[in-house]
Amino acid sequence: MNTEKLRNFLGSVPLHIVIIGFCVIWLIPALGLMVTSFRPVQDANETGWWTAFSEKPGAAEYTQYCGKCHGEDGSEIAEADLGDTEYIESFRRSLQIAATFNREYNGEIHLAEDDRPDDQQLADILAHLRRQTGLDERPQFTITNYEDAIVGYRGTTNYEADCEAGTQSVDLTCDFAQDLTNPRGMALAFRNSLFVAIPATILPLILAAFAAYAFSWMDFKGRIWFFAILVGLQVVPLQMTLVPISRIYFQLGIGGTFLGVWLFHTGFGLPYAIYLIRNFMGSLPRELFESAYLDGASHWTAFLRLALPLSMPALASLAIFQFLWVWNDLLVALIFLTGRNPVMTYQINNLVQSLGGGWHLLTASAFLSMLLPLIVFFAFQRYFVRGLLAGSVKG
Template sequence: MAQNTATQQQEHAEGLAARESELRHAAGARGSILGSMKAKRIIGGIPVRIFVIVILAIWTLPTMGLLVSSFRTQTAIQQSGWWVGLFNFTNFEQWTLANYDRVLTADGMAGAFFNSILITLPATVIPITMAAFAAYAVSWMKFPGRQFLFVMIVGLLIVPLQMALIPVLRVYTANNISGTFVGMWLAHTGFGLPLATYIMYGYISGIPKSILESAYADGATPWMLFTRLILPLSVPAIASFAIFQFLWVWNDLLVALVFFGTRRPIVTTRLAELVGSRGQSWHVLTSGAFVTMIVPLIIFFSMQRYFVRGMMAGSVKG
C-alpha cells in the first residue's frame, strides 16, 4: 500500500513535470516569437539609441564635470582635471564640501536668495498679466491701429536690451527709482513684455471663435470673456512663458548690476562677488552654480507638465 501510494505519487509527480515542461515549452515558443519581435525593434532602434546616448553624454558632460569639480579642493582643481579626480576616486584628499560651505555660508547669501525671489516673482507675474490683456485685446477686440500695434510689439523683440540700459537708467535716476525693487520689476517687465505678448497672442488668437461668440451671445462682457474663458484656456501658454521669464530673471546679472546695484545682494551679484576682486576664488563658482540651480530646478520640475504642453502653445496655428 505504502509502495503503491509512492508509485502513484511518483506518477503524479512525473505527470506534473511533463505538463510543466509542456507549458514551459509553449511559453518558450511564445516567448521566442515575442523575443524576436522585440529583438527586431531593439536592433532597429539601436542607431537611434546610440544617437540619443551620445547626445545625452555630450550634453551632460560639462555639467558632470562641474559637479565633480564642485566637490574637489581648490588645489585639486588647479592641479588636475575633474576626470583625473574621478579615475582616482579613492584619493579622498581631493574631496571636500568646502566649496559648498563657502557659498552657502557666505555673508548675505540668505538675504540674496530672498531678494532674488522678491525680484523674480513680481517680474514674472507682472509681464504675464499685462501680456495676457494685450494679447486678448490685439487678437479679439476691434479697434483702429490694431495691426500696427501688434507689429510694433513684435518689432520690439529685435531691439537688444543693452541698447536701452543707459536711456532707461536716465529715466530711473530722474524719478529716483534706480536701485529699488520697483525699478527691477519695471525693467524686467519692459524687457520681457514683447516676447510675452507675442507668445500669448499666438495662443489666445487660436482659441475657436465660436466659443467666444456663444459666450458673447449669452451676454458675457469682454471682461467676463477674458477672466472666465480666455485666462483658464491659456494656462499652458501662461505656464510656459512663466518658466521662461522666471529663469531669465533669476539668472540675470546685467540688468541687476545696472538698475539694482550690489548694495543689496541678489544671488547672481553675490555669486559674482564671491569670485573675488581678481577672480582668485573662481573654484567656488562650481558649487555656486549648483546652489543657484536649485530654485530653477524646483520650478521646472513642478511645472514640467505645463512646460511640455506649453511649448506647443500656438505652434499649430499658421
C-alpha cells in the first residue's frame, strides 16, 4: 500500500515539475511587467525591475568608504556636513567630490590613494547622499504611470506634476474626468476595445449556434457539402481578404466604423465557431431530440430548450476564445477602425513608436490591456479547459 502511494507520488513528480516550469515561465515576465509599470520613470529606465526590491546602490559604499569619519548620517564633521541638503546640493557631480580627496585637512590627506571608491562607486555614493538629504526624493513605487497612460500624457515629467505646474499640453485639461476622453489615452481605448469585442463575440456566437443546430439536427440538401466548405473556409488567411473587404466597406460607407469591424470579426470567427459547436451539439444524445420531435416540439423549441442549454460549456469556451482573440487583435482594428476609434492594441502600438524607450508608459498600458483578459480567464477557467476538450472527448 505504502510503496504504491510512493510510486504514484514519484510518478507524478515530472508532471508537476513541468507544470511549475510553465507557471514560472509565464509568471516571471508578467511580474516584471507589473513591477516596471509601478516604478518611477527614472528607475524604470535605469535599472531592471528586479532591483526594485533590493537596497539602492550607494548606501553600502558610503558606509564602507566615508561612514567611519563622516558618520552614518553624514553629519559627524560639522565643517563638511554631508547630511545637509544645501551642502550636498552644491556638489552636482561626483567629480567635484573626487577633487577633494587630494586635499589635506589638519595635515592629513582626505582620502588615501588606495582607499578611494572608483568612479561608479562614487557616483552611487553621491546618489545615495542626494536621496538621503531629500534632494532626489522619489518613491519606490508610484501610480503616476497608470495615470499618464490612462489620460494619454506624452510629456517629459508626468500628468500630476505638469498639472500642478500648469504646463500641461493643449490636449489635456487637468480635469481628470474630462481627460479620460483624450483620444490618446488608454481610458478611451479601453471603452473602444470593449465596444469592439463584446458585439464581435456575441454576434458570431448566436449565428454559430443557429448554424450548428441546423448542421446537427436538420435535414437539408447539401448539408455535408456545406459543412465541408465551412471546414475548408477555416484555412483562408485573413490577410487575403483585407483589400476586397476594405473596398466593399468604403463603397458601403462603413470603413472606419465599429460596424465594419464587428462584421469582419463575425465573418472570420464563424467557420471555426460553427465547427466547434456543431461537433459538440452533434454529440448530444440522439434519443433526446427524437423524443422531443415525437412530442411535437418544433426545431425552434428543440433549439431553445435542448440544444442551447446543453451546449453551454462549448458556447462559453468559444465566447472566451473569441473575446480574447478580438481583444488582442491589432491588424483588423488597424485597417478597418484606423485611428478614428483607437483600441487598446492600436494605442500601445503608437506608444512603442512615439516613445521608443518609454517603458514606464508602455508597461502600464500593456498591463491595463491585460487586465480584462486575465479577469475573463480566471472567471471562466473551468469553461476554458472544457472548451479545449470540446469535440475531442465524446460525451
